[in-house]
Amino acid sequence: MRVLTRLAAVTAATVTALSVAVATPASAATELVVNGTFGTGTAPWWSSSNTSMAVDTGRLRVNVAGGTANPWDAMVAQNNITLTSGKAYTLSFDAVASASVSAVTTVQLADSPYTNTLTRTIALTTTSKRFSFPFTSSLSTAAGQVSFQLGKNAAHTVHLDNVSLTEATTPGSGPIGMTSGFYVDPNSNPAVWARNNAGDSRAARVQSSIASKPMARWFGSWSGDITASVSSFVGAADSADKLPILVAYNIPGRDACGGHSGGGAGSEAAYKTWISAFASGIGDRPAVVVIEPDSLGDFDCMSETARQERIRMLTYATEQFRGKAANAWAYLDAGNAGWTAPATMASRLRSVGVANVRGFSVNVSNYYTTGQSSTYGDAINSALGGTAKFVIDTSRNGNGSNGEWCNPSGRRLGATTQVGGGAEMLLWVKVPGDSDGNCGIAPNVPAGTFSPDLAIRLIDGT
Structure with a gap:
């Protein structure tokens, strides 16, 4: 169960829905501050x-x-x-x-x-x-x-x-209501490939079906100066009045179960420095952030010492986003519907400070249907007492799961990024066309590398 893959599916009818939803402004909400205009003197201040x-x-x-x-x-x-x-x-x-x-x-x-x-x-x-x-x-x-x-x-x-x-009482609140839609990354892997290979017969299809859609940008050790890298990406979205989607992916010992996307920061201290700088790069600007895909699902493949270290790091991460990125909605990753029992996942989420952030994400880099993922997310949230929100990765769930997680054949693009759909948001978190590792139908394509063949297969569902 690695990060850059998961299993999800949505019906073909859902796939045709595919427009980015722009939330309406929030309706009037109850004011909790008394005399905030100071029209009646200073009391009760x-x-x-x-x-x-x-x-x-x-x-x-x-x-x-x-x-x-x-x-x-x-x-x-x-x-x-x-x-x-x-x-x-x-x-x-x-x-x-x-x-x-x-x-x-x-x-x-x-x-x-x-x-x-x-x-x-x-x-x-x-x-x-x-x-x-x-x-x-x-x-x-x-x-x-x-x-x-x-x-x-x-x-x-x-x-x-x-x-x-x-x-906040409506879906138009927070970073959604502060922007005019989701950000389309002009420098995503599929966009760069299509731009650099304009003469390839596949380029136009990759551009129209994938690269032109809003999707997440993943950040890790390859991102260089993380504050500058995050700030540049969020700043570009902010200038366009759009909402960016980011993934923090640098936890030490990541992908402990899958093994294809190993790596991460060199130590607990290094990770804390990195994730703090990540949150600082967002600052006061609106953003959606998925925190460390697979990091809680991987518990079953880790020693107790490693689990306790990870709990400390993820808790610190939630505190950093709460304190430094006030206009970001951050979601801790909670695996997928075929991995960890909802009550177990809820306990893990609670242990790493899910109450510090907006909620959790499910189905990142996987293929389970939106319906299955929504049921799983609802069960986790119920175990949490109904206090969290969740988002679903629908980037590759158009045909559902065939039981394989690493570059399986026959998968299809899912519903594009939008508000709602059985969760708070449906997001393209995994970049369609990026490999899960040297496996499946892409045995020679390393994890995170864009493959036009994988992209076309997702477009065609083959």
């Missing part, structure tokens, strides 16, 4: 020592003393915020400062241990700016808090206005 606050021309003016050691040594906040674990929220506000300063905004428990479900460092300047941070809560509490931590700076003044915290 409160300020700590080293600050004073007052309403000034319809905004909250916060005077901040200098000389403090930590951001939280000077803050304003509102308590009694109700949060539900697994639900999506958006914190937004306007802010401007009398000088360029760094601040921290959080959504957290109001009392010890002050657990954060959102922490964002923000750069305030003398020009007013609107900030917006979608996130998925890891907390269920009626004692939440929205805070602005303004210490560890020279004395300055901050003005806040239009502070809002709302629950």
Whole structure:
């Protein structure tokens, strides 16, 4: 059960649906912040020592003393915020400062241990700016808090206005609602091949049936400077007002069961540095991220020591995306319908911090039908208490599974990337035409290498 392959299928009728869905804007949601416009004074907002606050021309003016050691040594906040674990929220506000300063905004428990479900460092300047941070809560509490931590700076003044915290209630929320559709990667493997082989009789078919569709870009050790590489890809999508799909694939000892895509970072410390830099490369821009395909399914092929190391690494990864990529929806990979029992997979997901991210992905690089994958995802989510979302890889599931996972014959393209379809999203995570390894109908094509023959077979279902 390697990563660059999985088993999925969708009916031929579904395959013809194939248009990218653009979600509608989110409907009005209940406001959880009281008096975020400061139209009735400052209550129920409160300020700590080293600050004073007052309403000034319809905004909250916060005077901040200098000389403090930590951001939280000077803050304003509102308590009694109700949060539900697994639900999506958006914190937004306007802010401007009398000088360029760094601040921290959080959504957290109001009392010890002050657990954060959102922490964002923000750069305030003398020009007013609107900030917006979608996130998925890891907390269920009626004692939440929205805070602005303004210490560890020279004395300055901050003005806040239009502070809002709302629950996302429709598929048009989060990064989907922030963009006008999914990003088509002009430099995907099939796109590059079609461009460089225009005289090949297969090129036009590869371009029209595969390269012109939205699909994921995979990142690993081959990506070089990971922050720069991720930032460039996400930035190109952002400039086009489109939503990019990324795969983080650099966990040490990856593909422990399949063996064709081995490798990854050289150590736990190296991986933590890499995945932190990955999340930083996304920053505040919208994105969809699949985290480490096969990493939880592979548990059955790993020693207990290796499993515990992987749990630490994946937990760290979820924390990095939660803290550094506020507008990204990240999904931990959960294998496929023919691999790990739903209750077992749910336990593994819980152990690596699935509550820190949007949810999980199923069927990555495999062939199980969308219906089978949806049933599997629903069962996992039920075991998790119904708090997570999931996405399905439909890139090669048009004819379903024949029981083989490594470059099997007779498979077909599935429904193109879109919102919905029995899951939160149907995605082309595996790049159609990329080999699963030196196996099956491509015994001489290494894993991750594009093969026009594999691509044409997927188009024709042969």
